[in-house]
Amino acid sequence: MHAMQYEITLPADYDMGIIRDRVARRGRLLDDWDGLGLKAYLIRERGLRGSPVNAYAPFYLWNTVEGMNSFLWGGGFQGVADDFGRPSARQWTGLAYEEGDGSSARFAVRRRRSVPHGGLLADAVADAVDEARRSAAEDGALLAAAAVDTSRWELVQFSLWEQDTPTTDGDVFEVLHLSAPGRDRLPRGRRW
Template sequence: MHAMQYEITLPADYDMGVIRDRVARRGHLLDGWDGLGLKAYLTRERGLRGSPVSQYAPFYLWNTVDGMNAFLWGGGFQGLSDDFGRPSVRQWTGLAYEEGGGAHARFAVRRRQPVPDSGPPAGTVDEAVREVRRLTAQDGALLAAAAVDTSRWELVHFSLWEHDTPKADGDLFEVLHLSAPGRDRLPRGRRW
């Protein structure tokens, strides 16, 4: 599993209806993308639910590098780049993934944190795996994942929720659409 996200930070007075319309028109295009576990079309608006910015920030969990590369280099990503400029794309290697009991993704939480310089990184990674399990045991949790970027020594925690009061710390996003053609093939549990 590979995690990926890019963020497009928009002007404070940007009409977020433009993003909602875009997702309504184009979101279905990845509903059958080969190699994609899931793509959550995420937004947050300045002043709502504690957000300091307005952003469009899709989050992906990929089953295959081939699928991710086909998206980035084979045309899927180009439409976004044409409309907004080419954003920096963050990537993390998957550590853990679990499913919860929730049925419909309405909100997402993303938290990034450094892997401490002191001590072996394995302890921090083990804690991230436990956090994935803890989150998916909560009421309203649809799924949770943890991944690491070893070039920055940064963990990312990602979870999807039915409600806007999740039991997870981090940035809260609204889910406009969920493309999940390979969600059932995302490997469960710890990834080593």
């Protein structure tokens, strides 16, 4: 599993209805993308749920590198680059994926943090795996994942929720659409 996200910060007075319309028109295009576990079409709106900014920030969990590369180099990402410029597409190597008991994805939480200095690296990533397991077990959680970027030594925790007051800490996003053609094939549990 590979995680990926690009976040496009928009002007404070940006009409977020433009993004909502964009996702309504184009969101289904990835509903059957080969190699994609899931794509959560996410937005943050300035002043809502603690957000200081307006942002469009899709988050992906990929089953295959080929699927991710096909999206990046084979046309899917080109629409974003054409409309917004070429944002940095952050990538993390998957550590864990867990399913919850939620039935829909209305909100997402993303938390990024540094891998602590000192101590064993295995302990730091084991804690991230445990956090994903605990998040997925919470009422209303649809799923939770943990991943790491070893070039920055950064952990990312990602979870999807039915309710807008998730119990997990982090940046809260509204989910406009969820494309999940390979969600059932995302490998469960710890990935090493």
